[in-house]
Amino acid sequence: EAAEKNGYPHFMLKEIYEQPKAVCDTTTIHVDKDGMVCFDNLNWTKADLENIDNILITACGTAYHAGLVAKHYIERFVKIPVEVDIASEYRYRQPLTSERTLCIVVSQSGETLDTLEALKEAKRLGARSIAVTNSIGSSIAREADYTIYTLAGPEIAVASTKAYTTQLVALLLLSLYMGQIKGTIRPELIKDITSALLTLPDKITEVLKEKDHMEKLADSLKDAKDIFYLGRSIDYAIAMEGALKLKEISYIHAEAYAAGELKHGTLALITKETPVIAVATQSHVASKMYSNIQEVRARGAEVIGIGYDDDPELEKYATDTVRIPRVDEFIAPILSVIPMQLLAYFTGIKRENDVDKPRNLAKSVTVE
Ligand code: G6P
16 A cells, blocks of 8 residues: 555555646647647537537536536536536426536546436436446446546545646536537637646646645644635635535534625624635626625635635735635636645644545445
8 A cells, every 4th residue: 555655654645646647648649749639539510519508517516517617617617517516406396407408517536426326317218328437337327328537547546736736637528528519619729728728737736835834733723623715706616615624634613605695694603713714716707805804804814725826815815825826717626626625634643543544424325
């Protein structure tokens, strides 16, 4: 096992550090020499896409959180409404899925029973289907009409890290591809985003340099009872993943809130005892986020702000700031989640938890 960890103390840390390569591998096979997106044997025509009225994304856990980000990508680039549902909810409701639905399932293992059953149900109702998975030949890969593989390599730690970031990459590429075929995104924008994706591995390497900083910040979190994560737009979806990582590894209660919802209840819970992690990478809601940070600071909360290294505003409001390089705003989430992974890891370590095998959890849940 020590050999497999390749010098890292835990699989989780090793896998966090494998993200530049995982993201690079997942991107390069789908970007052609002109910077456009390609998927082998996915021969969709414009008419095929015009025959899709709605898209359903269904998954569990971290993969569900990737789906929440993908909704932003697809609605923006493909102009088709997207609903994202937890697989165990989807399979037991009476969904309005039809033959004009495209169902996208996301699953690292490709074996999660609820996700597999949700996929079968969507197909039974007539939907076309795509799987995004990390496991070649898995049950979900076999069941779907078409499979996109994340090339993250084996993920051993129960808490998903590199599978998640590669899911975001694969889903971003898929949404660009659909927009490209449907003509709902300008070719220049496709090229801008694919070229940003190709340089993303270097940016991830830069963010990984925040390691010592995150280890220090973990000291300020390790004794908290509750920690809140705030974001708006895509940052809210990322905040949900940040909170899940912390719960899984540190066993501290953590919740993510859409920052605009604070005042409708959660603000009552904010005191100097509740650290807040605030993600602010989306310019159209940045000023709103700064107001929300001030609201929680006014109730005594310490705020760790995650934002761009050239953003002078964030440090005016947050207690401490974690910086990511300036990138395209659709790509920022793939960077901003990395400090949150490190924060969860170090908080778990400081609480002397088994970070690779957190209590009560399994890597892949093949039962109900
Ligand atoms: C388990 C794992 C999670 C994972 C979820 C979905 O609960 O502990 O890390 O996100 O299953 O797994 P999948 O393999 O379908 O992505």
